[in-house]
Amino acid sequence: MHVVVNAAMSVDGKLASHRREQLAISGPEDFDRVDRIRAAADGVIVGVGTVVADDPHLTLDVTDRRVQRQRHGRPGNPARVVADSTARTPLDARILDDEATTYLLVSEQTSEERRTKLADAGAEVIVVGDDRVDLAAGIDRLADEGIERLMIEGGGELIFSAFDAGLVDELSVFVGSQLIGGRDAPTLADGDGFTEEFPVLTLDDIEQLDDGVVLKYTVEA
Ligand SMILES: NC(=O)c1ccc[n+]([C@@H]2O[C@H](COP(=O)([O-])OP(=O)(O)OC[C@H]3O[C@@H](n4cnc5c(N)ncnc54)[C@H](O)[C@@H]3O)[C@@H](O)[C@H]2O)c1
Ligand SMILES: Nc1nc(=O)c(N)c(NC[C@H](O)[C@H](O)[C@H](O)COP(=O)(O)O)[nH]1
Structure with a gap:
């Protein structure tokens, strides 16, 4: 994988303000780039947060020709995946519509009843992990x-968990030109933080887009 x-x-x-509201850091060129990364993937995962x-x-955005080229030979949208240990995804979440397959990675902490409700709402529920979703096991199942x-x-x-588990091969990050601030605002990598053996990245490319810059890295094995 x-x-x-x-x-x-x-x-x-x-990544957002401390209110965790939807906030566009990217401009239109960067959102197009995000669409092309999605198009090149078989699956797109987010945390339930x-x-x-x-x-x-x-x-x-299937009207974008470059997106169509990326999907060459692979019909439809990539699968959607949520890491959701306690199955908090709302039953009316947009990711549960029928435009793509949606996998919910949940832990043993979730009740059969909740799993059934989410399956009825359109999700493919995969149980991986006792208290929390075991990402490495989830990726194997995917x-x-x-x-x-x-x-x-x-x-x-x-993102922190994925780095912590040594699962990441590449990182690209758009750095916009606004300052958000706030000690409680989500950052690129939160979690508990590393104290030793920090992941080391190699900078491969820099590109100016919108009013910011895209940094592309590979992650040392
Ligand atoms: N700017 C961006 O590119 C960008 C992208 C995505 C999200 N955001 C913002 O980030 C905020 C949400 O981020 P967040 O960090 O609160 O939540 P998140 O999306 O990273 O989800 C975290 C939650 O996922 C669940 N989870 C299950 N298994 C997990 C595992 N193995 N490791 C980690 N989490 C696991 C836990 O319930 C955890 O609380 C929102 O404000 C959103 O707008 C910004
Ligand atoms: N690349 C990027 N730039 C941003 O400025 C921003 N706010 C996000 N945020 C990511 C988050 O997951 C968003 O919720 C999805 O980008 C929305 O995806 P949809 O358009 O609903 O498919 N991502």
Whole structure:
């Protein structure tokens, strides 16, 4: 499985304000770039924090010719995936509509009743992990479903976990030109933070887009 992380952050490294409201850091050119990364992926995963905050749809703008080229030979949208240990995804979340397959990775903490409700609402529920979703195990299960390239779209808790588990192959981050501030605002990598053995990235490319810059890295094995 090849795993790529993409996110947009302010110049001070925040993914959103401390209110966690939907906030466009990217401009139109960067959102087009995000669409092309989605189009090149077989699956797009977010944490349930992002589902609750943004109610994202995670589908493609199929009117974009470059997106169509990326999907060459692969019909439809990539699968949508949510890491959701306690099955908090709302039953009316936009990611549960029928425009793409949606996998919910949940832990053993979820009741059969809740799993059934989410399955009835359109989700494919996969149980991985006792208290919390075991991301590595989840990725193995997604590979069994034919997902070979996975895009992680955030937020900061999920991105940290993916780095912590050594699962990330590539990172691209758009750095916008606003300053958001706030000690409680989500950042690119939250979680508990590293204290030793910090992941080391190699800078491969820099591109100016909109009023910001895209930094592309590969992650050392
Ligand atoms: N600017 C961007 O590119 C961007 C992208 C995505 C989200 N966001 C913003 O980020 C915020 C949400 O981020 P967040 O960090 O609060 O939530 P998140 O989306 O990272 O979700 C975290 C939640 O996922 C669940 N989870 C299940 N298994 C997990 C695991 N193994 N590791 C980590 N989490 C796991 C937990 O309930 C956890 O609380 C929102 O404000 C959203 O707008 C911004
Ligand atoms: N690349 C990027 N730039 C941003 O400025 C921003 N706010 C997000 N945020 C990611 C978050 O997951 C959003 O909710 C989805 O980008 C929405 O996705 P949809 O359009 O609903 O498919 N992502």
